[in-house]
Amino acid sequence: MTERTGDPSDLRNWQRRSDGVTTSGRLEPGDPARLAAIGVRHVVNLALADHPEALPDEEAAFAAQGIGYTHIPVPFDAPTRDHVAALRKTLDEVDGPVHVHxxxxxxxxxxxxxxxxxxxxxxxxxxxxxxxxxxxxxSDDPRAEPWKALLSP
Structure with missing residues (x-):
């Protein structure tokens, strides 16, 4: 992973992929402006909107920064290949730097x-x-079981 000057690397589990896509965990109220400042043009959120750590009114916060937004809610205990396909489709369709979290x-x-x-x-x-x-x-954590099944060939 390659970081650039100005990357908000203090975001939870921040990564900049070699293809330019950035990823992270949860976002906080000031983060839409920070992502806009590094050139992000579209955000994809895979978390559930009702999660206690979810950013309230996330889509509006990104719209205020001129950033497009796609929400693909993925239940942590039930990820599917359809969710992965939805992400692939979104990445294929959007323009500009993308952040997925x-x-x-x-x-x-x-x-x-x-x-x-x-x-x-x-x-x-x-x-x-x-x-x-x-x-x-x-992982031996039982919460990883649906993910093991998803990632298996």
Whole structure:
């Protein structure tokens, strides 16, 4: 992962991917302006809007900064390949730098692991990108079970 000067690297589990997409966990009220300042033109949120750590009125906060917004609510206990396809479709359709987030950046990194593999990224590279944030494949936490199933071939 490559950081640039001005990146808000203090965001929870911040990453800048080599393809220019940025990712993170939860966002706070000042973060839409910070993301606008580094050139983000579209935000994709994979978290549920009713999560206790969700940014209230997130879409309006980004609209106020001139940033497009897509919400793909992914229940942490029930991620599906349809959710991944929705992210892929959104990334294919939007212009400009994109920021994708959830609460911990776990949903996001798992989805990008799958998208990277579809794109032909070597397994060890895709896995390293995901495990820099979390590794559901090696977790004994029961909450990781639906993610293990999703990530399995």
């Amino acid at each position: 959830c609460i911990m950046n776990w949903r996001v990194t798992a989805f990008f692991y799958l998208l990277d593999r579809e794109a032909g990224v070597p397994e060890e590279v895709a896995l390293a990108r995901m495990t820099a944030v979390w590794n559901p494949l090696a």
